[in-house]
Structures are given as structure tokens and as C-alpha cells.
Amino acid sequence: MTDYPVRITARPDTPGRWLWLVKWLLLIPHYVVLIALWIAFVALTAVAYLSVLFTGRYPRPVFDFNVGVLRWSWRVGYYGYWVLGTDRYPPFTLADVPDYPARLEIDGPPAPKRWLPLVAWLLALPHLLIVAALTTGFSWTADNGTRYSAPGVAALAALFAAAALLFTGRYPAGLHALLIGAWRWSLRAWAYVALLTDRYPPFALDLGEGEPPAARPAPTGS
Numbered sequence: 001m002t003d004y005p006v007r008i009t010a011r012p013d014t015p016g017r018w019l020w021l022v023k024w025l026l027l028i029p030h031y032v033v034l035i036a037l038w039i040a041f042v043a044l045t046a047v048a049y050l051s052v053l054f055t056g057r058y059p060r061p062v063f064d065f066n067v068g069v070l071r072w073s074w075r076v077g078y079y080g081y082w083v084l085g086t087d088r089y090p091p092f093t094l095a096d097v098p099d100y101p102a103r104l105e106i107d108g109p110p111a112p113k114r115w116l117p118l119v120a121w122l123l124a125l126p127h128l129l130i131v132a133a134l135t136t137g138f139s140w141t142a143d144n145g146t147r148y149s150a151p152g153v154a155a156l157a158a159l160f161a162a163a164a165l166l167f168t169g170r171y172p173a174g175l176h177a178l179l180i181g182a183w184r185w186s187l188r189a190w191a192y193v194a195l196l197t198d199r200y201p202p203f204a205l206d207l208g209e210g211e212p213p214a215a216r217p218a219p220t221g222s
Contacts, residue, residue: 005107005197007211008184010078012176013086013101017169020084020162030076030090034069041069045194049117056114058195063109066194068094070187071104078102082135082154083179084161085171106191112198120193127189127201134182134205154182181207 044062051059075090077083078101086101096103132138137152161175188201206212 004188004202004211005110005199006188006191007105008074008180008187009103009211010083010085010180010209011101012209013088015084015087015165015171017165019087020165023080023084026089027076027080030092033092034073034076037069037072041066041194048195052112052195053114053117056111058109058112060109063196065094066196067104067106067108070191070196071096074104074183074187075100075102077183081158082183083176084158084165085176085179104187106196108196110195110198112195116198117195120195123200124189124193127185127192127203131182131186131189135186154179177207177209180209181205
């Protein structure tokens with residue numbers, strides 16, 4: 001298993017042909033709860049930034065809550081339109097659910113340098129630009145007021161996966177691996193921005209259901 005402290009995994013499941021057509025409706029309760037949770041996430045991250053800045057410590061209750069919000073979001077995304085990877089309805093909990101197909105774990109709380117809250121968002125910008133291209137895509141407004149959108153790689157891959165499920169009843173393994181890799185990169189980046197880890201995320205599209213194995217040091221000659 002990777003030695004990076006943010007671990008995102010997703011076990012392959014057997015989603016059905018048609019349920020994805022109504023998941024937007026089934027997920028409304030989760031979306032309502034997640035809006036409130038993300039408002040709290042932003043507020044508590046600001047509290048954590050101040051705590052790190054003045055004390056060098058990340059409050060444990062804030063860490064546990066914020067990890068739970070990312071974990072909940074990942075489960076909903078895996079069931080929903082991030083991946084469409086399972087038809088098992090996500091639980092309403094911030095806690096880890098070991099037998100759910102999608103899991104997120106973060107070692108911590110970290111002990112960041114006191115100056116890191118001042119620059120973490122800036123250091124993360126290259127990652128955030130990459131993950132936007134990989135996941136949600138970009139939107140912009142031209143000088144004439146026309147709004148344009150460019151979907152992300154994951155958005156297109158999820159659309160192809162949905163079509164494959166509908167017409168063949170099978171989820172292409174390659175698309176599943178790509179979608180997990182794209183959202184793994186995104187969640188690592190946002191965990192760093194929230195200072196849930198002080199280790200800079202790797203520039204790596206780690207594909208597949210599990211984290212890559214930790215790098216082993218090369219043997220030295222005797």
C-alpha cells in the first residue's frame with residue numbers, strides 16, 4: 001500500500017443497467033446534507049488554519065469531521081455520477097464503513113509547519129488546475145457574455161460508462177480505473193488544501209481500485 005497518508009480505494013462492483021437514470025433523485029437527501037456539511041467544512045478549515053498558524057496544531061475534532069466530509073462525498077460520488085461504480089446506496093455517516101465499496105482514509109491529524117496555511121492554497125494551484133481538467137472541467141464567460149463549458153475527462157468517461165451499462169450491462173474496466181484515478185488525485189489535492197495532510201500530493205494519476213504499492217528503496221551494493 002502507498003505510504004501517502006491520503007488513501008482512496010474503490011472495490012469494483014456490479015452496477016445495473018438502468019439505476020443510474022434515477023440516481024440523481026435517490027441522492028437528493030445526500031446532496032442536501034452534503035451542502036450543510038461542506039459549509040461546515042469550509043468554516044472549520046478556517047478554524048484549523050488559524051490553529052495551525054498560531055499553535056502549530058490541527059484540532060483533532062476538526063480533523064475527524066473534515067475527513068468524514070471527504071469520506072461521505074467520495075461514497076456519494078462513487079455511487080452517483082462521479083463514477084457510477086455501485087448500486088449500493090451510501091450510508092448517512094461521517095465514519096468509515098469498511099464493507100462499503102468506496103473508502104477514504106487519512107492518517108493524522110498532521111503537524112504542519114506554522115507558515116503552511118499562508119501558502120497551501122497557492123502551492124496546490126497546479127494540482128487544482130489539473131484535477132479540474134480531469135474531473136469537472138472548466139467554464140468561462142467570453143467578453144460578449146456568452147458562457148462556454150469544457151467537460152472534464154472524468155465527466156466524459158462517466159458518460160461512456162453509463163452508456164455501456166445501459167446497452168451492454170457491463171462496466172468497462174478501463175473506464176473504472178481511469179475514474180478512480182482522476183478522483184483520487186482530486187481528493188488528495190483537496191485534502192492538502194484543507195491541511196488534512198501536510199505532505200504535498202504527488203503529480204500522479206494512480207489508476208485502479210487500490211492505492212499503488214509504496215516505493216521500496218533500491219538495494220545498495222555490499
